[in-house]
Amino acid sequence: MLSLLLGLGLPVALHVYIGLRLFTAPGWPAPWAAVGWGLLGLCFLVLLAGFRAARREATGFSRVIQWGAYLWLGAFGVFLTAVLASDVVGAALSLSGTVTDMHALARGRAAAVLGTVVPAVAFAFVTARGRARVERTTVALQDLGPGLEGIRVVQLSDVHVGPTLDGVWLQRVVDQVNALKPDLVAITGDLVDGSVDELRDQMTSLASLEAPLGVYYVTGNHEFYHGARAWMAEVARLGITVLTNEHRVVERGGAKLVVAGVTDHDAGHIDPPLESRPDLALAGAPPDVPRLLLAHQPRTALSLQGLRVDLQLSGHTHGGQIFPFMFFVKLQQPVVQGLATVAGTRVYTHRGTGYWGPPMRLGPSPEIAVLTLVGAPRSDGDSSQA
Incomplete structure (x- = not known):
């Protein structure tokens, strides 16, 4: 009391x-x-x-x-x-x-x-x-082969289907993504705010996401509040590739790209066997192929020393969501939104497609990110990391 x-x-x-x-x-x-x-x-x-x-x-x-x-x-x-x-x-x-x-x-x-x-x-x-704003960014990656030149990666993050965001709203987001004709879709966590039993029927439209090189998903911290293992199984049932400290190699026109994913930065505090392990996610990945890492929190980049990651896609911050909270987010995360370099790794931090808690965004608008990857010439002396 x-x-x-x-x-x-x-x-x-x-x-x-x-x-x-x-x-x-x-x-x-x-x-x-x-x-x-x-x-x-x-x-x-x-x-x-x-x-x-x-x-x-x-x-x-x-x-x-x-x-x-x-x-x-x-x-x-x-x-x-x-x-x-x-x-x-x-x-x-x-x-x-x-x-x-x-x-x-x-x-x-x-x-x-x-x-x-x-x-x-x-x-x-x-x-x-309202409708999410489409943010377009071009990122140059070393070792990106001609076959993947101009590949479009569409990123969703912090969708937060739950008490005030339902399946009708999610279908609108899916339609918006498909209209962009992505080559690859990345969903970087905080997909839901509720259990599988509560929200299963609201999530079915995810199965209609279309991308020839695949749709990939990693957990955020909110999945761990509502049963991360159950949500990983449910997302996989919908036909989406769940990356749990692992990677895939996608190929087009003879060119390859590593797509790796880790669990949420703090997952180990809730479910120790699902601790975030970038080293495990990239184990065995070809060293001469560019690497894309999906990691919910931007600060994961601070734990990548000795690992080659060409671009990390993250979310979590919501861009601050409601002014002036973006200034407090900066106390926890190295970047609040957009493309930045963190500890030598380029990180794109998504503002979030939905919202958490209050159905409000004062300042940072909801986002669907389109990242176009292009090749960058390798300068003399560059070498791949493990």
């Missing part, structure tokens, strides 16, 4: 802080302050009910409550950021002597926060639920 009360203490305090700044300090005329506090309290109760509903069997009512909880969770983060920013600006104006009427300042800050956050939350919702 004590731990529950302590756990609720911070969320309650932050909600009270928002209410004081937006509804009490401005001194709004009756009944608006009371209405604001009432709505804030209702949102907090919906948030608590949503977390409780997530642990029970899904019903129509529980889904509505979960939707409300996720929406407020995202909006709460945006409100908190805006209120904090308004306090900083207000303090600066007060200290500088620019503003002396504190009541007018409080009312102006509250109006600015409400006038900014409400449309921002609406925009974030529409962005998250």
